[in-house]
Amino acid sequence: MSGGRLSTRLSRLLNMVPYFLANPGISAQEAAAELGVSTKQLMSDLNQLWMCGLPGYGPGDLIDLSFSEESIEVTFSAGIDRPLRLTSIEATALLVALRSIADLPGMVDPTAAHAAMAKIEAAIPGNRPADAPAPGAPVEAPAVAAVRHALAAGHALRLVYYSASRDAVSERVVDPIRIVLVDNNSYLQAWCRQAEGARLFRLDRIQEATELDEPARPPHHATDEAAALDLFSDDPSVPLARLLIRPDYGWVLEQYPMHRMSVRPDGSVEATMRFATLDWMARLLLGFGAGVTVLGPAELVTAVRERSRAALAAYENLEVA
Structure with missing residues (x-):
């Protein structure tokens, strides 16, 4: 499994416990729709989550779930519902990870990421005081902001995109699916209406992005996480x-x-x-x-x-x- 797919799944798993605590008894179909995955993928995630927990990995350490396609409920959260107290080493590692993600276009809201970093830095003993002004977040490129907003709103996009392999700029309308990380570059995964196929568009090569007032309707097969992360699709029309x-x-x-x-x-x-x-x-x-x-x-x-x-x-x- 690629690093991009692992990071996406890890993020989803970390959010599942508080989500199901807030929505006890929700059906697998409803939860899958809200979490943006298939029911099959959700059940696979739940089986994975069921084996996670705190060191010791005994019955009182592992997350415990009661789940079926009709109802999902967390019976033991293993502390994920409690605020986490970080050691200095853990906080520093988290800061490094946050900075690396924040530097990648489109992966997170840079304002939110830098606000979180400021809070973590203030909590580290001997670091910047909590009331000291936090450094300003970098300004997000308008095209990247438009991509993130359209993705959240479920709208189609019109892109002006530079293709390095063709050394050419093209304009196309796409149906956004998700933002993924591949080999330390962030990409918009979308259904390209022009090519009639799932494609990845590197965010730092999107020159313009315009959110359209129409819903994104990627084909169901294109939204499958395992099938659509091929960066270079095997297009028979390409030499x-x-x-x-x-x-x-x-x-x-x-x-x-x-x-x-x-x-x-x-x-x-x-x-x-x-x-x-x-x-x-x-x-x-x-x-x-x-x-x-x-x-x-x-x-x-x-x-x-x-x-x-x-x-x-x-x-x-x-x-x-």
Whole structure:
């Protein structure tokens, strides 16, 4: 499970105990609708939550729940309903985590995050006094604020978006689903009406966002958390590069959206990768040097070969000069 999916689920689990304490006896269907998950996912979360609690992990330490699809009730909260007293080390760790999240566009309301940080800092012995003015929260980009507001209101969005892979700016209407964290970047997961598919839009590449006065209606299958977090959808209309990756360049497979196809006896890996423009892909592959060899398509092989020759010729001219 990716870090983005884990953090999303952890946040949901932490909110479930106070939610069900405030809504005793609520049905699984009602709770799932309010929490924005499927009934199946909710029941899976409840089974997970049932095994959580305080160190010791005995009957008096674990969260206890009485749940079925008809009714859910917390019978023992394991202290989650009580204010938490943090040690200095715990408070510092929480501050670091809050700062890292607050620095990511769209993940949280920056004003609320910085207010929480100010309260935690004031509670740490020897730190800033509680009545001292808190540093101002950074101003949130208008586009990011519009995305968060539309998501909360359940409205569609019109985006002006810069695609790095295509090196182009496009305008499209999307139905927001959620904001996710992938590889330390925050993305809007949404149903793109133009592409007719679930897509992720990196928030710092959204140049403009306009909330529309119409409800967001992503297809039901697009809202499934497990199915829709693929950052680079396998769109058959986008060209496919076939690559041979040397054994000592295995890190490339982790850093780029490649699909492993087979492993050769010498340990090299055959993989594929979708790309939008020939020039962009050729530049990327040249940066890998001899670590990655292009197997196809023919036009990409030609582009890489021609760029390599041009680069060698430029070096030769420098040596002569």
